[in-house]
Structure formats: C-alpha cells, structure tokens
Amino acid sequence: MAGVRNLESLILTRHGESTGNLAHQAARDAPGDRIEEVDLCDRDADVPLSERGRLQAxxxxxxxxxxxxxxxPTAVVSSPYVRSLDTARIALAELQDPPDLLVDERLRDREMGVLYRLTPHGVRVRYPEEAERSRRLGKFYYRPPGGESWADMLLRLRSAYLDIDLDHPGGRVLVVVHDAVVVLTRYIVEGLSERELMEIERTPIGNCSFTRWVRRDGVLRPAEYNDTAHLSEPAGAPAPTAAP
Structure with missing residues (x-):
C-alpha cells in the first residue's frame, strides 16, 4: 500500500447487521420510492445494530x-457511525486485554446526498437525470448531489491509512467500517484497477466478515477476504472468499 510501510497487519471488518440493512432488504422485496422503516434514523450516522448484528459482533x-x-490487534480504529462503533465495542469486550478504541471520521460510509433512503426505483422516478448520469459514469466516478463518488472516498481513506500507519508503527490494526470501505481498501492495498474493483464489488461484503493483510517480504499481502466462517448464523452473508 502506497504510504503505508509500517503496519505488521491490517484487519478490516464490516459492522454487524443494522436496522438499515433490514430496511434495505425489505425495500428490495417490496419495491417503492423510499426505504421506509419506523426505526430507521434520519441520519445515516445514527442507524443502530439489529439484535442479530449484536450477536455477529x-x-x-x-x-x-x-x-x-x-x-x-494492538490498535482498533472505527468509523464514527453508531453501527460500527457498537460493533467494535461489543467485539472488544470478548478480548481479555483489549486495546483502546479510536475513532476516525474519514472511515465513515459513503455520503449519498439527496439519494439517501431512495431505492433504485425511487432514484429513477424522482431524479431521472441522476439515474442516467450514474449509469453513464459508473459507481467509481458518479457523485450524487450533496454526496460522494468512490473516488472521493478514496481521497479520505488514503489520508486516514497514512495517519494510522504513522501512529502505529509495527502495529496490528483492526479497522471497523462499512462495506464500501472494505472494498475500496482492497483497491488501495492491492493496487487494483477500476475494472478489477468493479468485479470484486459484485460479491457483497458480509456483516462482521474478516479481511486481513499481513506484511511479508516488506509488503502487505492478502491473507483472508470477506471470511464469515466464524459466524454461527451466516444466512444471507456470502460464503468465505479466499484471498488471491
């Protein structure tokens, strides 16, 4: 990873299942314009874990x-979003001598702007020009009004990982984040192309999955990717995927 030369290993996990995940699933099963859920928060940052998500943690x-x-892990850094922070806290409670939990807002989920809580159908109905622009530009470069593209996310993620590396030389760092961050971290660490990234992104990242890179021959190399073997009830999560 360019600029990350000191970490011994990097572990990433996606937060446990959230009430937002359940609302998204319900919207796919009964398509409408918006993702509606009584308990779904107005702010993405406040969406909590479901009970199953807490068990996954x-x-x-x-x-x-x-x-x-x-x-x-010798250090743990989390997205500031509630679902990630709670996943980290619950997981760390299982360790006998857990490291301190740090928070970095640069690790937050993608900002969707005016498209937040809209289904794909809702985007096509309410913002047909944006739907067409998204189709034309692709996920990597499309930026919704008030939101971010994946390229925008990469700018803040590279900055965050550079600081993590400088703050934890020789460390083994666990990062608790979101599915897009896991995929984009692989892009950064492994130097992938946009085409390779889009192919990888077709397989969903499992809640509380385990992804790790370990330093060998001076380079962080993939060891596990999107592994959910430790979950007792992995229904709905992808099968473990071997690292290349």
Missing part, C-alpha cells in the same frame, strides 16, 4: 480472541 470478538497473541 460477539462472534467477531471471539474470532479475534482466538487468534494467537502475536496476531491479535
């Missing part, structure tokens, strides 16, 4: 606790 913590001492 416990399972993640037990996987971390089962690692050899030489592989356990």
């Amino acid at each position: 416990v399972a993640l913590g037990r996987r971390l606790a089962a690692l050899p001492p030489s592989e356990r």
Whole structure:
C-alpha cells in the first residue's frame, strides 16, 4: 500500500447487521420510492445494530480472541457511525486485554446526498437525470448531489491509512467500517484497477466478515477476504472468499 510501510497487519471488518440493512432488504422485496422503516434514523450516522448484528459482533470478538497473541490487534480504529462503533465495542469486550478504541471520521460510509433512503426505483422516478448520469459514469466516478463518488472516498481513506500507519508503527490494526470501505481498501492495498474493483464489488461484503493483510517480504499481502466462517448464523452473508 502506497504510504503505508509500517503496519505488521491490517484487519478490516464490516459492522454487524443494522436496522438499515433490514430496511434495505425489505425495500428490495417490496419495491417503492423510499426505504421506509419506523426505526430507521434520519441520519445515516445514527442507524443502530439489529439484535442479530449484536450477536455477529460477539462472534467477531471471539474470532479475534482466538487468534494467537502475536496476531491479535494492538490498535482498533472505527468509523464514527453508531453501527460500527457498537460493533467494535461489543467485539472488544470478548478480548481479555483489549486495546483502546479510536475513532476516525474519514472511515465513515459513503455520503449519498439527496439519494439517501431512495431505492433504485425511487432514484429513477424522482431524479431521472441522476439515474442516467450514474449509469453513464459508473459507481467509481458518479457523485450524487450533496454526496460522494468512490473516488472521493478514496481521497479520505488514503489520508486516514497514512495517519494510522504513522501512529502505529509495527502495529496490528483492526479497522471497523462499512462495506464500501472494505472494498475500496482492497483497491488501495492491492493496487487494483477500476475494472478489477468493479468485479470484486459484485460479491457483497458480509456483516462482521474478516479481511486481513499481513506484511511479508516488506509488503502487505492478502491473507483472508470477506471470511464469515466464524459466524454461527451466516444466512444471507456470502460464503468465505479466499484471498488471491
């Protein structure tokens, strides 16, 4: 990873299942214009974990606790969003001597701007010009009004990882984030092309999945990717995917 030369390993996990995930699933099953849910927060940052998501976070913590001492995280950094912070706190409670939990707002989920809580159908109905612009530009470069493209996210993620690397030389850092951040981190670490990224993105990132890069021969190399084997109830999550 360019600019990240000091970490011994980097572990990423997506937050546990959230009430927002459930609302998105319900919207896919019964298409409408908006993702409607009584408990879905007005701010994306405030969306909490579901009960299943909390159980997934416990399972993640037990996987971390089962690692050899030489592989356990020495630092933990989380997105400031509630679903990520709670995942981190629940998981760390399973460790005997957990490291401090740090928060970095640059690790937040993608900002969707005016399209927040709209279904794909809703975007086509309410903002047909944006739907066409998104189709033409593609996910990597399309920026919704008031929101971010994936390229925009990469700018802040590169900055965040540079600081994480400088702050934790020789460290093993766990980062608790969102599905897009996991995919884009792979783009950064492995130097992927846009085409390769879009192919990888076709497989959803499982809630509380385990992705890790380990330094070998002076370079962070993939060890696990999107592994959900530690979850006792992985229904709806993708099968573990071996790192290339």
